[in-house]
Amino acid sequence: MKFAIVDNIKSEPKKGQTGFCLSCGSLMISKCGEKKIHHWSHKGKLECDTWWENETQWHRNWKGHFPEDWQEVVHRDETTGERHIADVKTDQEWVIEFQHSFLKTDERNSRNAFYKKLVWVVDGKRLKGDEVEIMRAIENGTPFDFTRKILPSSCSLLRDWNSNHPVFFDFGQDKLIVLLPKCHDGMLYVCQFLRSEFIEIFLHGSTDKSINFQELLVNFPKYVLSLSSSVTSA
Ligand SMILES: [Zn+2]
Structure with missing residues (x-):
């Protein structure tokens, strides 16, 4: 730690x-x-904390963008008493987990269930082929509003990470690749987002811009559902 x-x-x-x-x-x-x-x-x-992973410079660089008070915050489930150390917990109660190493599905699911307001940031540079695979999947996807809609079979990395929480993949570029929360149709929705904006939005969580973005993250599946049902009923 x-x-x-x-x-x-x-x-x-x-x-x-x-x-x-x-x-x-x-x-x-x-x-x-x-x-x-x-x-x-x-x-x-x-x-x-069995969820703790040995940190790399990548972790420290990310955590260092946020105040010390927000880093390594103990999060306790009021019902079960279970405790874990969140990498970052913002003043808007968002937990940001920075993940470098591979996570087994069950462990990923446990964390997805434990934290209610969770954002993952995944080190995309861990495996060589991942960036190529993800970029190809985005290219082959179809435009949908501000996102690209992708078949789960076209990218195992995206498919494995698809959950009720947003995932930001960091390939070391200015832009992060965002996998939006799971939608009813089983498709994957991906967009790009500036790293600097990500930091800004979570650092200053009470600005209008930030609140809009947080609502978008939470409500994206509902938004997709409303669009598809309006298409069906038309
Ligand atoms: Zn301890």
Whole structure:
């Protein structure tokens, strides 16, 4: 993790330091070696959050766009008491999860169910062929409003990530590829969105522009449904 509690302050690791876990309160040891990115690690046991993945510079760059208070926020389910550490939780209660490594379907489903307002940002550069596959699928898709409508069979990456939450794929370009939340017709809806706008919108979540965008993300499936039923009834 990037943060632990040191002298009651949420702190980044320094060599030879100890601190306490933000989530479980256990003793944490700073790891400030040459190979891995500097981080905190639980002393002598596994990480308390089984969903936690070792961070890369890619994670840290993304998280660094948001205030420290928003990074690594413990999110607790009021009913079950289950706890996880969200990469970023905004002042509008959006959880942003930055995912670099492969996620098994069941684990992805658990996270999709646990967080109600969730946005995924996926490191698209992990596997070489993914960008080509996704771009080809977009090209072969059909225009639909501000999106491209894509057959699930044309891209396994998009199909696997399709859920009730939006997914932003980061291929290291200025624009992110956005997979919109799952729609009733089983098709995939994709658009492009500027990285700088993404940061702006979640950083300043109460502006009109940001609220409109958040509503669009939430209501997109309803919007598609309303358009298709108006076509049917015409
Ligand atoms: Zn812990």
